[in-house]
Amino acid sequence: MKEKYELRLSGAGGQGLMLAGLILAEAAGVYDGKNVVQTQSYGPEARGGASKSEVVISEGEIDYPKVVNPDILLALTQEACDKYYPELKEGGTLIVDSFYVKKLPPYKKVVSVPITSIAEKEVGRKVVANIVALGVITEFTGVVSREAIKEAVLSRVPKGTEKMNEKALEVGFRIGRESR
Amino acid sequence: MAKSLEYIRLDKFPHVWCPGCGIGIVMGSIIRAVDKMEINKNDVVMVSGIGCSGRMPGYCDFNTLHTTHGRALSFATGIKLANPKFKVITVMGDGDALAIGGNHLIHAARRNIDILAIIINNWIYGMTGGQYSPTTPLGSFATTAPYGQVEPPFDVLKLIKGSGASYIARGTVYHIRELDKLISGGLQKKGFAVVEVISQCPTSFGRRNKMGSAVEMMKRQKEETVPVKKAEKMSKEELKGKIVRGLFLDEERDEYTERYEKLIAKAKEVHQK
């Protein structure tokens, strides 16, 4: 793995991106033992419209905490994709939910899968789309380990929903694998 | 006899208040209430805002705190919540309690925190030279009401009642035995207790409004007030220009710091799980 990864998880308020960002940070920091900083949009910004959560993962010290040019950009809405794609690092990975993002930018390294509809079909709940997305990111990019993300997910999701979220993660792993 | 001397800081006397000012009379009444309850002086905290009434804690041999204008109740809230063993008395003027500190007053009442709030109402900002206050009667003169007060005054007791205190009374310094009972009742009350005391400011209010000496002003307290029982039988017409005095509310309600102790027990239980 290279020294430093910048991730941006973007979409709309209510899609669970803040939790996803926190889980990713815990997977990298607590379970994989790396340095990590997570920031996110706050206030009205985080409620309606475009919302984002950013994670910087590094083997070394992290000074500037924000993401400038993400290595990995997750876009769960068309608006987020349009807004943040231009900032994607050259050679970076774009992961979109094709359930919402119909118009793809002219870019080769893109994973386009209907995350939300898969979440509904295979896990039974749309709300776990964020966890499915974490599975995809993990498996496709290797930015965190599978074990770490699993532990982080299980420690953060509400009690009683562990099984459902574990399944969502497994589904994400599978899609990630298939997309490679 | 001489009980009052046990409770005052003798080396600070004579006090700063003008001849005939009623604040000293209120202070005597508060002291008698504390004495009657036999509370250890170390457990009494007296808090004030500023102005003439703000000086009272300086003369009382309790734990005393003279704060900023209008904020007495916020400091008192911190003291009482931090250590509920304290018997906390706040002394405020009408400007203190009802203008700049109005918000703290209604919220202390809403919480029903066990504090005795004495509001000494002399209709005016006395110490600063006689500017009008939220209780200055319509048409009265003040240094900032040279053409007569144009704003209607607060009815203090209605305001408090709407906010949720558990003890509400109004007395005058003229009716001193009654005042002793009202203040003593307020001090014994577990909950937020308000006693409004009608008092005279001969210097800044009386003089400007041609009310005569302190004695004349106290005579007005006798003539212009009616006891609450009597007022119940009087018509609106008869009550015009009269101030009703006495005990208006004495209710048993859950007190804030006791409720908070229960919250702590609950939180500890949740924590242990």
Next chain:
Amino acid sequence: MSKARIMSGNEAVVEGALVAGVRFFGGYPITPSSEIAEVLSRLLPQVGGKFIQMEDELSSVGAIVGASLAGIKSMTATSGPGFSLMQENMGLAFMAEVPCVIVDVQRGGPSTGLPTKVSQSDVMQVRWGRHGDQNVIALVPSSVRESFDLIIDCVNLAEEYRMPVVLLLDEVISHMREKVILPEKDEIKVIERKKPPKGQEKYFPYEITEDAIPPMANFGEGYRYHVTGLTHDETGFPTSDPEKINQVMRRLYQKIEKHKEEIIKVEEKYTEDAEIAIFAYGSVARSAYSAVKEAREKGIKVGLMRPIILWPFPYKKVSDLANKVKRIIVPEMNMGQIIAEVKKVSFGKVKVEGVNRIDGELITPSEIMAKIEEVS
């Protein structure tokens, strides 16, 4: 057990405050500080502490001063607009020498300004927000871990010096989550206020002592003393005697002046051989450090001086720095507030230049780098 955790600056403040012994919080919610109140409302009662959401910021400081007089370590948290409202009763806390901690998470202003965005524009409000003269102590963390460490220092300093102490966060530090490993409790030093000697008959709450810090008895401990925001003599009673006023007011000032060398805390990186120095604090210091490392890689000799305690200001250290470098750059998220302090002691020695941002975004390393390249 100490293990790695992911937590925000605001959460770290809560953890640190509890370790330092804070058992009373009175506050009023305001972005970006509200998480401090939210988490404390849950955690304080679990340890027998008290949390109260007051009706406004004026009463919040009133309540914590009251609680502190009752003997409980207390704090509040707010942001710029709320901090403005707190100035009045903070002034009383200075005058009456009541220990308490105020956390100010800076956001953009004036007025409601930029509620959810970062700024460093309260640095002078902290210093000069109140009327009258007083020395202040304000700490500026640059990381989540440091937020934990410095809130403990704040509580300790407040108790030690009998005064309000400010933890000056900014929105970036308060909201960002970082991996931290917190120290064990037994590794943390907690200071309690100096009390009058046991059995002492007469107590002067504002006694003129050698260290300029009078011992503090709590309400209820038998001394029944008087506390006022008016100028007072050593007994605590109001006085208008110029000699007495002078004595007490100068002692108040001396309290910090006398101990400033012990209080001041500065971190330096690569300053030994630096030709250009960056003076940065709070979140901006992170960007500055990033720029310093980049510049060093390019062979430009740049160093960083970062005040961990902003007030009292490290004038001596900055003056020494100005003696050895050719330029000082002061990046800050305001129109140039701390730069004036740097200039005060650099005047005639070295040119001082700012990098300023007031749009709610954190200054980036590349903006600082551009300035470095411009002046090198």
Next chain:
Amino acid sequence: MSGEKVKLKGIEWKRYGPLLLNREWCKGCGICVAFCPKNVLKIGEDSKVFVDKEEDCTSCTLCELRCPDFAILVER
């Protein structure tokens, strides 16, 4: 003896029958005089209270209760 000096808590008072006066603290407002049911008290030429008819005092304590200056005490 009327006018006898008495020390209470280190402060000097003068006794007139059941009444103890502290003329140092009296500001001469006249409240005690005006509301004494038996007209026992008067304001002197020095604008301070004095006991005029100590034999009429019934120890009702109204003067003590209403004195804003804590300058009168009544023995009962």
